[in-house]
Amino acid sequence: MTIQENFVPAAPADIAESPELAALRKRVREVLSEHVTPERLNKFDEAEEYDVELFREIAAAGLLKLDGELHGPGPKHQSQAVVLEELGAGPTSVGVSMVVQYMGVQLLHSYGTGEQQNEFLAPLHAGKAKMSFGLSEPDGGTDVARAMKTRATLLEDGSYSISGQKKWIGGAMDADYLILLARTSEVARSAIDGITMFLVPRSMPGIRTDVIDTMGIRGLAQYDVFLDDVRVPAANVLGEVDNGFRQVLNTLNGERLNGAAVALGIARGAMETAIGWAQQRHAFGRAVGSFQGLQHNLVDASVKIESARLLLRQAAEASDTGPSTNETWSAMAKLAASDAATTTTDVGMRIMAGWGFFRGLPMQRYFRDARLYTFAPLTDEMTRNYIGEKHLGLPRSF
Template sequence: MSIQDDFKPAPPADITEAEEFAALRKRVRALLAGHVTPERLNKFDEAEEYDVELYREIGAAGLIKLDGELHGHGPKHQAQAVVLEELGAGPTSVGVSMVVQYMGVQLLHSYGNEAQQEEFLAPLHRGEAKMSFALSEPDGGTDVARAMKTRATQLADGSWSVSGQKKWIGGAMDADYLILLARTSEISRAAIDGITMFLVPRSTPGIRTEVIDTMGIRGLAQCDVYLDDVRVPEANVLGERDRGFRQVLGTLNGERLNGAAVALGIARGAMETAVGWARQRHAFGRAVGSFQGLQHSLVDASVKIESARLLLRQAAEASDAGQGTNETWSAMAKLAASDAATTTTDIGMRTMAGWGFFRGLPMQRYFRDARLYTFAPLTDEMTRNYIGEKHLGLPRSF
């Protein structure tokens, strides 16, 4: 019997949540149980390939559209968080991709006209199309508006010519279209103005992508995107000209929530793996989980997980209710979930010792993948700056 056969993760803790979201969680778990195995997760991570089939199944099951309407409101943040936590605990790379898809859904719901929603949002809802969000550039991540060099110039016929480079664009190599931001007016005192969003089919001439070799989230390619005189019709401007970056800022609360949900899922998956191992691995005649020092470490990590869960739930509820404090709570949830994920995966690696290094078991993947959320969608340091200013009322620190 192999070590994989011996290993059985601990069952997840009971989750007390509203009936609507408990039922949704049950649906997601049933879908994943029917499609995802440890071997499949390992296969896509090792091959560094995206699980397109699973993404299509998620869309076909209505888990992208959720409770949203094509020409009405978008899906609830609480519903998105449920889906993303479950994906984070298993097919993490698909979960990270879904954070981007939900961001596209929100932008198209908020700023797309009916024609754009029919062309771009409807297939996204069904899982028949996949988008990438092209914002970051080689010279700017956190301060990208000031550093943005990608330019869009309007031509005599009203169309646009876009040239420049984007960096760290998840899934751009096989996306159906990009939501792309480019500077359309000269930088002013308010650097966030003068930037416009465009809907750009990936097949448009002048777009070239190269994969960036990364240590984690290996089932979702991070890409350089090169844009050389890419022609975009005026009809593909998303939202208001020159105010695209301000419009994106309006979605960051949801992105923080969703990043927190995936990080929470990573932490939960790592905890289940570590506890399952600690129960079954024996040393000195007893289960290693019976040693007090190891128990204390696992308990401390578990407290971080449940604390992050409560913050995330409170933030998502407040966001769906339109409460003014939701952005601060979302920032706290992201920070707490990031800490829970990195702490739990570190303790998990120590719990499993040499077996944590084994690429046939999931702990090393959780350990690598968790590091993403220390700097995405915003660095933990910038998140602390935000909380210090907005929650504690301290002077701006940057």
């Protein structure tokens, strides 16, 4: 029997997905199959350009607002995960930009005032505005609160002056708004206190963005954002003064889930490409997928993919339905999905051998893009620290 006869394509919608989520997945696939071709994906990656038209199509299909309400709860984690897995498997860079949009949406749902929701959230929901999120700094992303040099100083007229530098900020130049974190108090109880979130229009005087040359996610540029005496009214503080970092940490559960979803999508896209290649490429008169060494690698990768899928589904459902969000499941899902993505893309590169290197085929893109979720939004090492402490009850390791 050949691998062709045995092969059942990955069909996540068949695995006990609720009718609502299955319908959403179908809708996302319809939007993507209408607008996305391999040539288009390759073109934007090679040109290192953001596919803003595709972003608009996705927003127009209601995939940013999803089941969220303007002045009510945000979109469900399960819905976001479905959209992001599908984007991860195809236009990965647009998927990464959607993770940032969903984060902005979530922060505004959680901490925005009614006025802020009208001004910033409504255009975000409609895809009429884009958001970037600026936390990381040159001296550190993991221990960013201690490394933070960006300062916001309260002025006599009640406004703030922000100066400093943010690093690796995805899509910053094309964003309409930035959510930025800056230190507002030097006498805080701990390093993670005394930091405030600000909503900053990107066009404000004093903001300069310089593109950073990166190896992956090339369809969404990352930027150094330089802030020089950027004047922001107090009405643009998002959430509580001096409590912004803790408020961001409270939404990190959603970031882990969404990072896991894109990584799972990358793994699935790479697996589908690898299986197609394994069936069609021949050596010694047989499909290369008939060689046991290659089959076993594919099998091990597919076990990682399905394990990550089940963890993600369980974690997203728990986060939506409670009673507790069970953040350790979300952390495990992120770790499992990052492992599935790096393993599957490595296996895919081996199976395609020289053709894996070819820029005209997608495996090298998946291989490069998969690296992102080994360290974002939280590094795998910090994720392990979290699971060790919270799930296994071991002493904090740092």
